Each structure stands twice: as C-alpha cells, then as structure tokens.
Amino acid sequence: MKFSFSTLLFLSLALTPLSLLANTFSISKQTPSSAFKINTNASDLCTVATNTLDYLSKGQEYDPAVIHANKLSEFGISQSDITNTLMSLCEFAKADVKNNTTRLADINFLKQHYDFYKISSDIAHAKALSEKKPLLKNLTSEKVLMTKYYVHLASGSEQRNNEHAFPLYALPFDEQDLSIEQADKHKNKLTRFKYGKQTILSGVLDQQNLAEPLIFLTREDLESALLQGTIVVDVAGKQRVYNVHRNNGIAYDRTLKPYEQNRYWYFKQVNGILGYGKDANHKIAVLPEVTFAGDLYQLGLGALVFAQFDFKNHSEYRMAVMADTGGAFEDNLYQLDYLAGSYPGIKAYYDANRHMPDYIDAWFMVLKGDTK
Known part of the structure; x- marks a missing residue:
C-alpha cells in the first residue's frame, strides 16, 4: 500500500498552512477524443481490478474510510458503479483472450460501453500550496498533476x-x-x-x-x-x-x-508489491503502469482512471485503477501518483521516466447503465 508512499514531488515540498478554501474539484461527462491509441496491458489491469474487487468485497463496515463513492457520489457515481466497472474490465479482457480480440484497446468500443467523467482539479488548494513549487503553480483546473512513484x-x-x-x-x-x-x-x-x-x-x-x-x-x-x-x-x-x-x-x-x-x-x-490496505494482512497486490495512488478517502477505492499522456512526439491513453494512497493525498483532489516500476534509486528512476508528463487530462470511466 502506498499508505505513506508520498510522491516524489513532496520530497522537497513544504506545506504552507491552508486557509479555509472552497473545494473546486468537479467532474463532468465529457468524452475523450478518438485521436490517440490506448497503451495499457489489459491482463495487468484486470489483475489489479480483481485484487481491488477482493478488498471491496469485504464491505463498507470493514473499511468505511475508503469503501464508498463519497465525493464521486455528488456527481452521480455510486459504489456499485465502481464495482461494476472493475468487474466489466475482466469480463472484457477474458473474452478478448478467448476470441483473440483487443477491445479494451479500442477507444470506440470503450465509448460504447463506458461513460467518461472529465476531472477538473481542486485548483484552489493547489494554488494555496504553490509558492516556490512550479508544478503546482503551473497546474490548471483542466489538468491533473501526475507525479510518479516506484518500488x-x-x-x-x-x-x-x-x-x-x-x-x-x-x-x-x-x-x-x-x-x-x-x-x-x-x-x-x-x-x-x-x-x-x-x-x-x-x-x-x-x-x-x-x-x-x-x-x-x-x-x-x-x-x-x-x-x-x-x-x-x-x-x-x-x-x-x-x-x-x-x-x-x-x-x-x-x-x-x-x-x-x-x-x-x-x-x-x-510476496509482492502491495497497494492500499488498512492492515498488512489484507492489502491489494498492485502492478506498475496500471495503478494510481490518490485521495481514496474522498474519492473512494477502485475508481478507474482513463488518462491522456502527452509525450514530446505523441499522445496516448492509459488506464489504471486507484488502488493506493499516501500521506501526501490527504485532502488532495488535484494529483494522482503513477506506479512507474522498480528501480535501484532516484537516478535510475529519473533516467527511465524523464519523458513522462507532469500533467495529464484524466477521466473517471464508469460502465454504462444499459451494459451492467
């Protein structure tokens, strides 16, 4: 669990005391463009989705801090929507393997079966912390700050x-x-x-x-x-x-x-890399490049994020499950942390990920009602 797996950004950030600011986080239905390819390992995504579902199946009484839709419910996304969405990923992934198809890599197929909710970051809180922090200072409400973490x-x-x-x-x-x-x-x-x-x-x-x-x-x-x-x-x-x-x-x-x-x-x-779990005996096994850490306490565990990664020479879409969190994500609705992989130190991590974007367009993907 990235329970204190504080992001690389916060290695050098010092927090300015926050005044009581209105939360400016919001999401709205907005379909992504079909212009870019999807680059996600569907098998790995299904594995993390299944592991997250196992944790969610313990029920809200077991872990009410994260087994909820909380902030997302204000915009019409329920806990059952989160669960059904994760279940559908594996159903589609297994059918693709059986039929030798790649529907989860087809943006038009995803648009047919899922609604997309574009994330507008809580820019008010980000700006309150932005003194001497260029990444926060340059963040706009239409983007999400994407930091990266590694094992x-x-x-x-x-x-x-x-x-x-x-x-x-x-x-x-x-x-x-x-x-x-x-x-x-x-x-x-x-x-x-x-x-x-x-x-x-x-x-x-x-x-x-x-x-x-x-x-x-x-x-x-x-x-x-x-x-x-x-x-x-x-x-x-x-x-x-x-x-x-x-x-x-x-x-x-x-x-x-x-x-x-x-x-x-x-x-x-x-026995492996673990994400969120309130105790060591019940944690979610996660995998690189299909796991996001974020504010699970406000957004809930298991939301499926669809993100646009803009590189220097091209853009692509990636999908990942919110299955981790950390101290840096308490009251933080402007940032996601991407599990990038395993490296022997910060230099090796940086060399392997220097091409990664600092900001992403991000959506929550939710299975459509007539597909459930």
Whole structure:
C-alpha cells in the first residue's frame, strides 16, 4: 500500500498552512477524443481490478474510510458503479483472450460501453500550496498533476554493519498477536504508539528489546522504504520484499523534510508489491503502469482512471485503477501518483521516466447503465 508512499514531488515540498478554501474539484461527462491509441496491458489491469474487487468485497463496515463513492457520489457515481466497472474490465479482457480480440484497446468500443467523467482539479488548494513549487503553480483546473512513484531496490544485511546500520523493524513484540481492531483499543499501552521516528533511530527499540529488526539498510534506503511503503532488498543474491504493516499514529508533517519526520512505519515481509490496505494482512497486490495512488478517502477505492499522456512526439491513453494512497493525498483532489516500476534509486528512476508528463487530462470511466 502506498499508505505513506508520498510522491516524489513532496520530497522537497513544504506545506504552507491552508486557509479555509472552497473545494473546486468537479467532474463532468465529457468524452475523450478518438485521436490517440490506448497503451495499457489489459491482463495487468484486470489483475489489479480483481485484487481491488477482493478488498471491496469485504464491505463498507470493514473499511468505511475508503469503501464508498463519497465525493464521486455528488456527481452521480455510486459504489456499485465502481464495482461494476472493475468487474466489466475482466469480463472484457477474458473474452478478448478467448476470441483473440483487443477491445479494451479500442477507444470506440470503450465509448460504447463506458461513460467518461472529465476531472477538473481542486485548483484552489493547489494554488494555496504553490509558492516556490512550479508544478503546482503551473497546474490548471483542466489538468491533473501526475507525479510518479516506484518500488525502491536496495541491498541489505541480516546483521548490522558500517554500511547497513539502520534496521527495518517488524511490529513490536507486544502487538504481534493483536488484530488492528484489538490494537486500536490499547493505544495507550502499546509500544507502537509511544515513539516517533527520531527516537526510534536513536536505538530505543533495540535497547529495550521491543521489536525485531527484519533487515539492516543504509539510511537512504530506510527513508525510501518509509516514504514509499515497499522496498525490495537484495540479501546475498536473493530478493526479499518488505511492505508497511502499521504506523505509529503520527501524521506525515508536510512542513518537515522526510528525514526530519516523526511518522514511522513497521514492516513485514511479503510476496509482492502491495497497494492500499488498512492492515498488512489484507492489502491489494498492485502492478506498475496500471495503478494510481490518490485521495481514496474522498474519492473512494477502485475508481478507474482513463488518462491522456502527452509525450514530446505523441499522445496516448492509459488506464489504471486507484488502488493506493499516501500521506501526501490527504485532502488532495488535484494529483494522482503513477506506479512507474522498480528501480535501484532516484537516478535510475529519473533516467527511465524523464519523458513522462507532469500533467495529464484524466477521466473517471464508469460502465454504462444499459451494459451492467
């Protein structure tokens, strides 16, 4: 889950305190042009859609924070619309494989079966944060700011050494047998809620034997893990994937630089890249280039985004599911974060993605009523 997988944009942004501004986010039915090709892996899109549906099937009582249509319902899009849309993707994708067709890559087919709602960004909030931030300053209401995130590849050690001196901790011992609901009832007693990141880095967990180090990393790799929520670590030639488990209850402070934060995540070893989930045992497995992170708390989990990527030499459409979020997306209706892939660092990421646009035209795709 990109639960604190704060975007690259916010690595250097400091938040100006917001005044009480009217929310200017809106969507309206507007069909995209047929001029550009669709470049989306339908099988991967179906996989993320299916994984998201599995989470949605747990019901609103399980996770009312994101299983809803909330802001979208104001414009006529319901929770069942989101679910039906995701279900239809896989039905069409499976039929395409069976019949050797590519209908999900046909814009005219999509227009026949889906309504498109063009996103108009919450420009008022974006402008309130725009001082010394050119990407926000240049954002227009008709575009959505698109940042990119990636899964960090790192080397690590099972033992602390001079190079790998910073542990990635498992959930503290006093909470390992508790569900998240049980843990929430005992916040005042649990180790997880007692310490901020700066205190943890001073060694308090080791000194009092409060939590197990899963792996030892460099400080840079540790910060990347905390920021992005997932890290792939090479240990003696074998890769392990670690994902956020539960945090210490301290909010990400956008007035502080990442290294200065007190928000802290405990991790667990997992089998793949994971997106949103309120607890580590029930998270959505996601894939690059078909996953967006965004403000799930206002927009809800699972909305299907249809986006126009304008490159220097051409434009194309891509589709992705909103299956992730992060601290940077709280009260943020002007930005989406695109899961770009896995890279060993910021330079490798940048070299591979420097051609990607910073702004996109974006629509929510919704299955038409007569198609359901």
